[in-house]
Amino acid sequence: MGVLQVVSLLASVVAAAGAAAVAPHHAHRSPVLGTATINLARPIGTPQHLAAGFLYGIPDTPDQVRDHFYTEMGFNYGRAGGSQLGSPARGWVYGTIEFNNRFASAVSNYKTIRKYGATMQLLIADIWGADGTAKIEMPGDNGNWTNYDNFLTALIDAINSNDITTSLDIEIWNEPDLTNVFWQRTQDQYLQMWGRGYARLRAAFPRNSITGPCLASSPSATNAWYEAYLQFVKTNNTVPDSYCWHLESGSGDDIKVTLPAFDALLEKYALPSKPLVLNEYGVKAEQQPGGSSWYISRLERYGVRGLRGNWGSNGALHDYFAGLLGKPNAGTSSYSLTQAGYWGNGEYNVYKYYYQNMTGQRVQTIGSPDGLFDVFATKGKAYNSVKMLCGTRLAAGNWDILVTGLSSVGLPSPGSVTVLSHQFNYTDGEFGNVPAPIDQGTTTYKYKKDQLLLHVSTDKTSAYAFEFV
Template structure:
């Protein structure tokens, strides 16, 4: 059916009929998709998570069904034995360290079973897994680095002995800018970083290092970034991957943080490296809408990203960082998993996109031959937004005409709520003009995401 406007909303699709007249929703902003420009093939950069694997001694876990893992094109995990009943090296001694290492080994083997890279968290094996307090020993206390060197010697020996170097990246410490994980001075951390880098590069040549894994994203006035960067340049301890967390609106977004980071790199003469956002999304941001928003941001800036995991204790070691849940041992996907599942099927060349000017709405899009797929969502906002798709002639369409658009909706029933799949809202025919199609997304909740599919000339 041919509709007399170029807007598309969830309400329009549900109620569409041959005689329906649709009133254009007042949009709060516009994201864009340019069919004429691409920036490399889709590699599913956002399909990773921190912890989330059940431990299985030192073996790979088999509890979570394979389809729930392969169905999101899983490619990275980050773990180190945190929040187990025993303390790590600093408080639980060698026995506690061994228990935590075995957990990490199991998680490593599960990750490698699915072909993912494993980011090791030595701070958790040390025992600094949040809330350990200033009374707990930390590397370099009182200027003594002997215990830290002994710890690293043991850890590197165990990594080699257990064949853990393939696909391994080592995050030297987590959130050193937060008192929960590093209740010591910043100068002590800078010295730790330089010493640990030298140890790892000498003991495990070729093994990749990432960092600084700060809780705070880069900013032009952030003193920690302003001192860490010249330190690593001056001491030749630049990591192989730069990393930080991207959590919450207060940390802005990659559209703003990455340009600032590039400015800082140039300011201090630091080389470019791949970027990891090794934890992303606050608990209230883990739902379909925010997943689509975060994935769009990460893909635009070529950031490999791992979902944050907000569980505690043994729950940290399960449920793929709240993408799945289980009842009486039976695992099932929640609504957000279905966003990642759809994302995993977005094969082809990534199209150049922009977020809305308020950065609260974004879209990720791919082109495979003349087929287009778009995934879109807001950042915890229930408001209408537009997607402007330009240069339709690149897929063989006329300057003006009509096009069939297939629409899917992704619903949310909480992290434990089972959702059978995306809602198929059907296909409608929409008019477009001047080589542009306007799609209006008008979500019923602040957690709802959408996908749109259409094709050009055969």
């Protein structure tokens, strides 16, 4: 597990239980890989907990997961459409009964999501049957759009008859750039499908948000899929209400780089800025306390909504809150989709802390220059309202956090401040039963020049929270 250390900018350090004191100037320390910065004097808006949503992860059985698991983490956005359900619920291309049964799964998820005041994104591709499990017919095959038109008619009727339009966002297709998995045809055929589907859905649901392109890859100046898509929606007048793509390409997939690249593409094609919903973030290995804290920090800094990716298969795709919960027989041959008795894992505790403790105002932060360590911070009016959450992107080592603007929360300069520390461990992995983070106790530090330096030594999975008390 990681070890927290804190160092002040003065030679005088008073250590208390739970944290290791380190002399100034980093004496007897391993090399520091970089410094993240928090400016308490620069508020950037009210926290909206933009990262507190996930893909699937909700059982079709109502109330199978108890209410408090949703409310304690501030769940606010879901994404579903019946993917990977077997016969007789495989989707439209397998017949009307299979369409109705798969759509029933989406309706069940919608009702659960709305129970907690959250928004749902409807995965139309999954309702069609394009969940990557088989080679199937695609809309517009051989230039024939009759089946797709009939599908849209049935889909529109089903949405209306089930009264699920409130807080429903509509996603026309998932990851069409994976042409050997979810789309299985050319980009040109996809664009024709987009234009046709957009026109029908916009006419049927003028008040609902349509989102796209929801590509697996991130935008760049050399990504032909983005170039063709943006040019098409511009000329075809089918610009989505929100833009979406996925953050699941590993270490090179960073919104610090891809957001400016996307803005440049919008400018190139004279397209308007729209809200962003990065509706899958995190590869499997990144789904642990440190990785989630890194993504939370990134999404909050740039004001972008994100949903956790889900790496479950078949029934497990519709369970576990996309990797945040465990239950009896999880991950074994005795697993049952309908089994209840859930508990939160170590990563779930990060989302609980994020929602319950990080309130007031977000403040300006800058991640470490190496891109591997990041921090999210909030404050209220008093010094004891300051909260910080940090973690790495699959990296172990030593990083600093420079906290500036202490006087903006009522602390004198110079002076002293007491810091309470929490450590979030990934004990026993994704199905581990971890009731709470480790309380590392408090340490009081003297500081000067209105700033304090915190030192974090961590492994690849742990996260930390610091509070002024």
